Amino acid sequence: MTDQQLVIIIEGLLFVAVEAVTIKHLAEVTQSEFVQVETALEKLKQAGQQRGIRLQRHGDKVQLVTATEISPYIEQFLGGAISSKLSTPAMETLAIVAYRQPITRAEIEAIRGVNSDGVLRNLLSKGLLEEVGRLDTVGHPTVFGTTLEFLRFFGLPELSNLPKLEIGSKE
DSSP states (O other), rough: HHHHHHHHHHHHHHHOOOOOHHHHHHHHHHOHHHHHHHHHHHHHHHHHTTSEEEEEETTTTEEEEEEEGHHHHHHHTTTOOOOOOOHHHHHEEEEEEEEHSEEEEHHHHHHSSSOOOOHHHHHTTTSSSSEEOOOTTTTOEEEEEEEEHHHHHHHHSSSSGSOOOOOSSSO
């Protein structure tokens, strides 16, 4: 199969996928090498910049999502607001996790200065954060990271598209 045929097949597979798909699975289904799938995904990502869909990537998983700039039209088309507001504590916690992941609850609380149990439960239930493992230390604390839903919610193709942090003193 040609490179362009592989792009078309992968686009169709991602279109019908209910959730994010691993690159390994795409390679298996298309009987292609991992590197060929990566190349096809990059072409699909570039092509999507001129369309109403975007390729979203989180680690080794990819999915198609609608372009964030058309969300007002999608909301109108679907008959109402589809996004929900997040509280200031939730936004603070998401920012901390996004920039410091993987991170424990204790580390989040040390930065925020307050208990974050309720906020973490809320963000986990919304699918914006997930447990990504446990530290090999006393108590084996859970470490948290962002999800594909986090990327979708904020309209980011991947984590590297987070705004750069400007650290320094304000004058």
